[in-house]
Amino acid sequence: MNLTCNSTLEEMRISPGSEIILIGPLNFHDLARIIAAACTLIAVVMSLFLIWMHALHYTQPREQRYIIRILFMVPVYAIAAFAQLQWYWHAIYFQVISDCYEAFAIASFFALLCHYVAPDLHTQKVFFREIRPVKPWVMPVNWFAKCCGGQRGPWRTPKSGLTWFNIIWIGIYHYCFIRVTMTISAVVAQYFERYCESSNSPVFGHIWIIVLNALAVTVAMFCLIQFYVQLREPLAEHKLFLKIIAIKLVIFLSFWQASAISVGTSTLNIVHANRVLAYPDLKVGIPALLLCVEMACFAIMHLWAFPYAPYMAGAPPSFYPVPGADKAAPPLENGRSPPSGGFMGLLAIFDALNLWDFVKAFGMGMRWLFCGVKRRKEDVSYKLNSGDALDMDNLPEGKEGPSTYDAMRPGPGGAGPAAHDRYGPPMQQFGHQDALYHAGGRAAGGIEESAALMDNAQPNPEANSFRRDYSSPYGQPPPHASQESHRPHGAQQQAYYDPYQGQSQGQTAAPGGRTNAQARMGEALWGPR
Template sequence: MVFFNTTCNSTLEDLRIGSEEKIAGDFTFHQLALIIAGGSTIVAYIVSFYLMWQHALNYTKPREQKHIIRILFMVPIYATSSFLSLWFYWHAVYFQVISEAYEAFAISSFFALMCHLVAPDLHEQKQFFRQMQPIKPWLLPVNWFAKCCGGERGIWRVPKSGLTWFNIIWIGVYHYCFIRVAMTIVAVVTQHFDRYCESSNSPVFAHVWVIVIVAIAVTIAIYCLFQFYTQFRQSLAEHKLGLKVLSIKLVVFLSFWQTIAISLATSSSLNLVSPNEKLAYPDLKVGIPSLLLCIEMALFATLHIWAFPYAQYKEGAKTTFYPSPNPSIGIPPRENERGPKMGGFAGLKAFGDAINVWDIVKAFGRGIRWLFVGAKRRHEDPSYQLKADTSYPTPNNSDGKSTDHLPIANEFRRSTFGLPHAPGDPMPEESAGLIANAQPNPGSGPRRQATPYQDSNLPPQAYNDNAEPGPSTRPAHFTPYDDRGDIGAAGPQYYAYDAGDPYSSNYETGVTRPQQRSSTQVKFGNALWGHQDPQRHEGSG
């Protein structure tokens, strides 16, 4: 029978630094570490806040830049937490878990940023992923699991639907927000009741369980980010996606795993590294990892200048485009339009948008709903059908600008009026119905179409420029409402109803009218247009 020690033998609250030997002039390791960490923190602050402020001043794409500002906030938060942990080392656990909780929001914001680089909002993102082809296979080691656990029918298979693939990545990233915040609360509460015991890896304390749960959750989240990056590495190359992934990956990796490595090395169970006359136990447990993080945050703040530049969001910057969900169908990329500056006074509105994390809460709720509530009806989505919907809102115009805001254009694209459609057959091509049912103007050539103002009693040569016999030209007083004014050898002839009316489609020259207007029509016409002298037009040619 195995017995565990339920007493935390050594805690940082009981230890103080003060009797160590000096290692550089008059400074001990702790004093020297505070100086270096403080300078690095100041550098990280200046560089990071300058970049965030530039994004806030050039806040032309709020859906993207809101998440960029959140990512950039990670550097000052980590630098501040590490410096305070180094200074107040006996309360380091509180600063560490709070900064690590923000790590989850940075990862989720980075995922949201990549989603908005694919499509502008959630609705169009789902439309995009419904048609996404091809779907790249899972990375290592999941593809190995798929081979030995059922292949294409096993639980590790690659989804046939791009929307299902997207939702798996979605829940794989956003679940980490909930896990990380929950473990932060557990760490703070158990530390208050002396049940956390950071110096011990015994299973009777909460510390080891928090480490294991967070390690699994962050590994899944980072794996999903890499899977998303692999899918769009080429199509989003203009956004320097690889450099962005590297900057996020290294921050998470170094902040978490180097702390875990030092914690295990200094634990009472392994005891690989022991304090000495120059390095106290708090220096090993807290000082070294905190100092390293402060230096690394200054370096990452500089790296972010190239990873998350603000120049592409300035007015007049180079145009960027959303990728195509399926390059094989030949849909041109749509322009990622830039709006006016919406950062508010000195960019304060942009910072307010970044601080509001309600969208992350809703995103986590959506993922949970899809995972548990929508599982039974998941395969009813059109993307599971053999012929998926191809109505992704990408325009067919060459300049890449959307016409979705034009209701007439939308109705034209959707119309299949009059086309034969047997049950079970795919719907005809969009807008084919209106084209197929377009009727030519009786008796007219290809250059004319019937208008509401034309008189059906007139012969074809009265309103067709291409009609035979004889050449025809338009009168000088031709208007957009007059579609058939021809001049012949006989000279102009006028009729009482519309004589001299330039807006009348019945004004004819050089044509013998088959029948004149009745007296009732003349009176009605004069009441509408007034009686005008036709002689005023004789010299208008």
């Protein structure tokens, strides 16, 4: 087996007279550089203008930071493609570094869709916990399911919307890790002359890195399309089809056209160098030129796909969707804040370029994959989606609480129809921000959603907050609770009945001769006695 890379672009140059003249004094290489430079200039100027306008009108940072990251994909690809064409003997470095950014573009688009659903991670989990039906996997996974046991096989559609959300989460964010790892591997292998971009022999790293990247991007794009199929109706106002086309075409063209030309010129020998096209132009020049032209087109397309007008002051308001099973609930408004982009939008751009949230998101997904998946069926969403009524006498401790999307609805006192939540005291006692906190873990403008990892079994993390301070809505303990129970930690406490914990603390029956279930139902409907 030949262990030597026979021909590399580093050893080849386009010498004068090696290509015939096409137009005036220009051969193909010179003509390609002029066209690529013009297209790159158009792509960069138009993309930077749109980025700057979003930064100046930075009124919804939760969404716009991801839009800015997506928009940066066009100038990154355009500049890298022109650099490949100009310095083709070092093209591999520009190619792998620019391709690495596509992983962050995919993850940014997924995060953008998540923030169209709800303002933070906890309320997103509330939304997906109650969404139903969960739509079947799109092809080809639905074909695999038919051949491998259907809903009993490994390709079955999850019953829980929250489990489905976690699978999509992992399928997309894993690509960031794999793509960055493969980029570093390609650069190191190229430095030690073991990459050999001109060969697809298995003794070199080129073919292996292409295969791993192809598998990872296929999984990520499948998950992104599945996410779009599930949410295209609730998020119809955001015109998702145009957005996903803008993302998918860039990734498809940038990866597959370069890979097809690489295979055709290396292993299959379909196309050969000639007097018009030298080998560097055939191998690098044509894919780079096509990419520069395509980026100019996508820069124009992004003006409609990711406009800045909806974020300007005075623009019509937008609303968060409600789960599929609760269409009668009024939607929650996606409010705007004063522009926070700083001088000339620099703070907004700095915020968008901070990619640490992707690292934390990948950690969340890995924790669920290795820990939470084992306990996923303990989540209440499995019972909600099975159609069974909830057993009020046997609610899983720590898994329930005011987890329904009802608590997010606007209404009198900030809680509306959720005033008599079946899991706790009347919600009129809370302001709107408190209702959001107990329903979604945080208020809309609270702590960053990535501050807490996804729970093992994905229970509602807000239930414990009710039990820790269940008396706070009333300003005093329930009438039947012992006052001694609120003494400092470590002091001797008298047993009392906690109506929000589903059992008696040191006794078997609730005060007044009622059973625990009767006490809970009565207090949920009419308040404490």
